[in-house]
Amino acid sequence: MATQTLSGHRVEQSLRPSRRFDLRPSTAIVYFVALVVVALTLGPVLYGVLGGFRTNAAIAESPAGMPDPFVLDNYLGVLQNPDFWRYALNSSGIALITTALVVVFGVMAAYPLARYEFKGREGLFMVFVVGLLFPAAVAIIPLFILITQNFHLGNTWIGIALPQAAFALPTTVVILRPFLMSLPKELEEASQLDGTSRIGFFWRILLPLSGPGMVTVGVLAFVGSWNAYLLPLLLLGPENKTLPLGVADFSSEHSADTAGVFAFTSLAMIPALVFFLAMQKRIVNGLQGAVKG
């Protein structure tokens, strides 16, 4: 699953005359460095996962030890905790609504910005691009007032999803626009000859073809929503918490129960990690595409 760039097509490495490049660090050193990086990167994550299988006594006794005795109680405790499932349900619901809003509105907005010629097109695009510069923290207090007092959507899924989708739109438009631009013009001309309107072209040809792009921005929006903290922190009441809020609360309430905190945290991690592994290529391509502009 090597992550190829968008340009794909790489010349075989063996074509490079390699004798001149013997100055490069040897493969052994590369592997050593790679191992160190893997240890530092995964260490804390694995420590948390394994810590969930240990007893608090054992963790206090030898912090760096392996699970011995190996216990399932912590994980079972979390899985039997109705709060955990409620948090997971809230996280899923909010993330799904956010993703749907972002993908539908994003692809609709990107279509004219990519394939129509009209005055003010670049200006309109810039409006969205400028949105990339806005730190969400700047808008957070007014958002809190807007959502809770003006719309009375505090403590609801949609009340979180709307602003989250709004903040995800700039990235979405910036990624989707070049993607839609790159679809060949001949498609449009051919469908015109067959008497299809521009709206028909959008529905019948553009949407089916832009699947990969939509999946990419959808994945980014989903992960962003799943991991969000600040907005849910201000807007959600105790019964509607999302997983990150649940993790934060659980860890401060049960700070003595280290093993329990590790189990809770590890289980909260799993969905995002599984989702990421399944969609890895898309996420990476999306981010790389965003940087390449």
Place this chain on the structure above:
Amino acid sequence: MPATPVQGVAGIAPGGRRRKPMSGAWRKRAEIAFFVTPALALFLMFVIWPIITAVQMSLFKWTGIGPLVDFVGLKNYVTVLTDELFTDALRHNLIIVVGSILLQLPLGLGLALLLNRKLWGQSILRTIIFVPYVLAEVIAGVVWGALLVPQYGTIDALAAALHIPTPEQGFLGTPDLALWTVLFVLTWKYLGLAVILFLAGLQGIPDELYEAAALDGASWWQVQRRITFPLMGPTIRTWAFLSMIGSLQVFDMVWILTKGGPAGATTTMATYLIAQGTQASNFGIAGAASVILFVIALFFAVVYQQLVLKRDTQPDTPKRKRSQREKAK
């Protein structure tokens, strides 16, 4: 971002319908409005409007209840800018901006160069390096918080086993060390993003350049200096920009690890304004702090755009020289 104007269909498409003077133009406008309006409405309502509201809020003394009546002009701004906690917060943000770039750029570039070759398990390596980036900051923060518990945490226990002294209050509890510890955890979390983006940049460099350099007998270091770094420029500059904007608005990680403490040693502008708004109900102060944060981010963005990103519009890179050479043939 180069925008290649797509040929409008209307009236240009061979064999297509000729543009009708009025109805066609109106129809097109209606279509554009139909497609753009939902996104634009959402964006204006939940991004632009709140920012305007923040400006309005900053001019009043307001506790979040009732109408805005107590107009105080720029008093909140004076209060914020003379508040040592806020100026410290700004300094901390700037340390995180500079520190993130100074740490992640060499590390990320070095790792990308190492990983940009045929290795056994290369794709697994890339996946692993990218894992922390996908975790929620909250989750990363909770795990690191547990690792960094003074005396009993794993980090301190490991250090004790190796007879390395650790601060009595823990790394996060010692004012002089707390911010650097937060910076370390942020680096751990975001290094993967830098590596992934840099790898993409490296793979975009045509192999012929390296082959030509090899034929010319260039050393490894010369190749990096003359080919890799210049051609990686746009990628690095874009990454640095994203990193900068992110560093200016750090909140989650700090809130989870230290709540901005000890004694304000890790306060950032975002934690300052959230604390003012939610804990002290000083919405006017929070508004003023928001606007200041916004202006600083905008200032950084504009200056960066003018001084750094501008070069990317006319890159004087080997790539360009090469294309000129090819034209000369």
